[in-house]
Amino acid sequence: MDYSAHSALPMIKCQDLKIHYGDHVAVDSLCFEVGKGSVYGLIGPNGAGKTTTIKAIATLIEPTYGEILVDGIPVLHQPEEARRIIGYMPDFPPVYDDLRIEEFCDLFAHAYGLDRNARAKKVEECLRLTDLMDKRRALCKTLSRGMKQRALLAKTLVHEPSVLLLDEPAANLDPKARIDLRNLLRRLASSGKTVLVSSHVLSELEDLCDAIGIMRKGNMALSGSLEEVSASAAASRVIRIELVESFPNLQNLLRESSSVSKVDSRDERIFEITHSGDRSEAASLLTTLTGAGAKVCEFHLKQSKVEDLFLEIESEDSSEDANR
Amino acid sequence: MNPLIRRGIRERLRTKHLIASGLFSLILCSTIYLSLYLYGASDQRTYDPHSQGYELVEGIPANGARAAFTSLLIFQGFLLMFLGTGRVASVTAEEKESGLLDYQRMTPMNPLFKITGYLFGLPAREYFMFLITLPFLLHCIIVGQLPWFGVLQLYAVFFSTVLFYHLTAHVIGLVVPKPRAASWVSRIAVLGLYVFLPALGQAGISFLSFLTILPTYFGKMLPALLPVGESELGRFEAKAADFWSEIPFFTSTLSPTVFTFLMQGLILLTLLVTAHRKWRNQALPAFSKPSALALFATFQFLLLGCLWPFFSDGSASGLLGEAFSSKNLSILQSDATLGLVIVQTVFLGLSTLAILSLVNVCCPNLHLFNKGIQRAEKLGLPRVPHSADESSGLGFVIILGLLTLSVHAFLLSLSARSEFWQSHPSLSEILLIPGLALLATCLYLQASRELWFNLGFWGFVGLLWVTPFLATLVITVGWQEEFIGSVLKILCLCPLSLLPIHLLTEYERLDGLSEELLDELRQAVWFGLACSLALAGYLQARLQLKRRANSRSSS
Structure with a gap:
């Protein structure tokens, strides 16, 4: 090691x-x-x-x-x-x-x-x-x-x-x-x-x-x-997608992709997806979305901060202690 | 200059400290010295039995100086032995607790250099205050016409004693966890050395009285402090001077100064070994097994040397010596036999307590034991070396027990060959039960130390050794002689009472023991012995099972 x-x-x-x-x-x-x-x-x-x-x-x-x-x-x-x-x-x-x-x-x-x-x-x-x-x-x-x-x-x-x-x-x-x-x-x-x-x-x-x-x-x-x-910390990464205007079929398109496990929407234009694929799969997903007519203005990997990870570990500790 | 001594001087001898402590020492010392000197040097009215009236005797300055010498010595002792010792112990413990000692531990200085730095650096102010008293001492020697050689001998022993106390305090500071506790433990230790150990010295174990300056003071200095023209000491002083004038040791006698240096040198060496180990690594036990064995063997050698004259012809120093001197040979033989029982009890009791202390220090707990096995595996050794701190203490305690038993047997054989002692119980009887009792005690102490941590071990020892005394006290007060058998049986659970009770049953010439009481005593001894053996067997078996379970779970 x-x-x-x-x-x-x-x-x-x-x-x-x-x-x-x-x-x-x-x-x-x-x-x-x-x-x-x-x-x-x-x-x-x-x-x-x-x-x-x-x-x-x-x-x-x-x-x-x-x-x-x-x-x-x-x-x-x-x-x-x-x-x-x-x-x-x-x-x-x-x-x-x-x-x-x-x-x-x-x-x-x-x-x-x-x-x-x-x-x-x-x-x-x-x-x-x-x-x-x-x-x-x-x-x-x-x-x-x-x-x-x-x-x-x-x-x-x-x-x-x-x-x-x-x-x-x-x-x-x-x-x-x-x-x-x-x-x-x-x-x-x-x-x-x-x-x-x-x-x-x-x-x-x-x-x-x-x-x-x-x-x-x-x-x-x-x-x-x-x-x-x-x-x-980010074995499955979070990708942030922002559209210029709402696109009703977007959630269905995202769910059809095998590399997307979770879709969260803040409003009709901003989405955060949990993506387990590699960079080329992410690129294909973007092509699919734009091909279907979605006007994507932002598509980027949301960095997982070490701070989040540290807090995650700490919270695991506290929940284990509470269960005990 | 040693950086730690320099640190002590910088910390404790800045100008304001110099003025304050210098004035303190000067005022107190001059008050004590001058008042005694002036009183001693002034004209005295003494009662003359011939004329049945008071006569005016002209005062001599030499008498004043001689009268003030002892008080000056006590004041100097207070500065270095009491204040200095407390300072060394408390600061060592404080620095250990705060982590400052770790900084020093990490520096590449030799541990002996660090120990020296602590011993002379921490009490820097006390040494300065001592320096202030030196002009008074010089005046005392010159005006009092004191013998230079005697004073030199006394002050050589004084400094060796100060060094011994400061080193004891340093080791206590390294070992005792709380600073305040360390300071008080060391001060109590100093008082104990002046009060408790000289008392044991009176019972024939004379080497224990030689850890203070008293022997040299009484044996060498006191006659020189008599007023000019007088040659006879007072009753108490004469007794003390006699007790400490020559020390019977094996078949010869030693001077008190030589004997004091010998005793303090041996103990200083032991303390240095401990301090050196603790400086290298705080987690190490105070003694390694080989050094503990060497220490115990030396202890037994000293006991043997001091008790030899007593067992061979009834001669000893102190009160015991007085009771058994040729002048008092008319004392009843039963009283003499009782003296023999008492001295054997003191010998076996001291040895058992020494074994308990060494078991506490040298036997590893389960974690240390497992650590040893893991380390041996890592280094590819077939087993943990016997002398390692992590190895089982079984062989170690057996050797301690056998050493004690050998000296006991030797002393008994001396008394058996002696014409002075007319009570000769059979050697096998008087060795078998103490031997078994000692062995069982060693085994259960070692097993309990290695099975449990501090609380468990000391709780067990307290329950087994102290509670019987308390229980018998309650029973005796409540029911007096009604339950004497039970009282004796409970008492025999503790080896410190089992051994003297057994010795009482073996010496037939003891008067006042009825046949019925003797039977009760014998039954109690066998009961105590059986309990000790059962306990030893049970705890040893438990220890082995636990170790096996541990090794299985770790593998």
Whole structure:
């Protein structure tokens, strides 16, 4: 199974991952790959297993079963090696309250082995990237949640990790900070870093990610590039037809076609049909309609949005829970 | 400099902290020290029995300094041992809960380097406050003409004890889930070390008293703190100094400082192993099976060393030593035999509690066990290695039981060969029932630990070991001797009471035991033993069935 993003080399690879907490199965048979230099979004409702998966990749949780490779390093057997190239940011921002932001970043730069000069340079660079230069002398405890999130991101970048694991990084950010974060992550990805980012708000990731994986109850419901996911959501596609003027026989003509399974009409001029055929069958249908005298001014595939799919999966979850 | 120590200094020693904590330490220390020093150095009116009147004795500064030394030491201990320990435990637990510890766990620093950083970085303010007290200490040593070597020995033990407490607190912080609980557990542990363990030391298990600075203080420092011109200690001080002056260990004696370093060194090593494992991976048990076995073997070795002199010729330190010293050989032989029963009970009780703790830590629950099987399959191993955390603890608990039984047998053979002890029950009788009881206990503890999660396991142990005591209390209060047989039977469900009851029945020379009562005791022992064996058999069978069902469902 290859769910890789645009790059051929998988930087993160999860194979048959299972994580149990006592009797509770948090992650079950999870498989996915993230290509080098790509941004992969892990989406799912609360409790889907996103945080657990990210923590397992970050070597902080030992999987019950399965294999995780980061840049080819098995994290279960060589966690120390893997940790050097991983930058992890948790879903809520714990910081050392009584340290200044620059001291907080310096602590980790020092812990990752950077010398005094390199530390000062790197800390300044990261604070500039996260737009915290003005606040560098502020104590962490005086920061808002969003600011703490940014300080944490600066700390995560300070040792130049090639893989970034960001758990809900935009959760507490204002709209401008979200746009800045998106641009920053895109810039990091274009410089060769691999980013795995999670969220339960799809709109946060749609414009950012090269590929997404939708998780549900510990499983991967769907995974792939945004186009692939959209396409797989529309196994039977919806075609919108608009006429210049009403054509009484249109509904009968549509129903006669074997590739049309459902016809919805909004009024006498606008129709939405569920079409299971391919592009050439759709073209024949259009020829039939115009041949019969219908004046068609619009005939196009209505894109199924990933958001719809995500909501569909969430609603499946809730209805299953209700039935139980 | 270690980045974590630097972090501690930055966090807790900014200018405002330096001023506030410095003033706090300076004011308190100067108040305590100067008031005691000035009082001790002033002229004293003492009662002279010859003239039957009060005489004015001219004060000497050295006496003032000596009088203030102990209070200064207590204040320093309060700063580092009480405040510092609480700080290390609570911050470690807070950082574990918030996830900050995970950041540190992910950095490539060596776990030992991280542990050092936490131990010296977190209590940075407490160390600073301690530094403020040093001029007073220097004044005390110079003016009080205290022996430098003795003071050095005392402070070497003081710092080794501080390190030991801070490491204990760090490990408690890593293991106990709630920050506030961790802080209090560690402080209670420190108090327990000063109160509970020295009490056990009085009962002959002397090594347990050497986890504090008390032995070195009483054994080495106290004589130097007498007022100038005096050479005799008070009654209590003399007893304490005597108790801690030389430690009987196997066939020789050891100095209290050496013994303290030995004890604390061993425990520090154990705690370091645990902290190292927890830093590598929070989910790992505190001990691996081999390190738990090594720890238990060392524990048994120390017990054997401390109890050897007692079982071979009745000599021991502490209250027990006093009761059995040659001066008191005229005591009734039955009392002496009762002492033997008490010491054996303490030995077997401590060993059983140690087994319970190690079973709790080292035996895998069903999930961990299954994980081991899956991993072994993945790696192509025929079975899970015996020493792995995921392997069954059956062999492990059997070894623990056998180790305890061997030391028990060795101690009994010492007493059997001794001329001091005249009560010689048959070795086979006195080994068979404790052996079976210990084995059954080990087996049912291991099976219950591996069958259930924490709540189930501790609930089971509580029901089986604590409820009988409570039930017998109610029955005894309500019906007194009417149901003595039932009371004894219920008590024997718990190995901690079964073993001493059995020992009582084996030593014939105990006075005051009627034949009828002896019969009741024997029946209770057999009842308790049968219940323990049945429980062990049932739980082991259930465990095997559950494992088989699990492996079938997973395949």
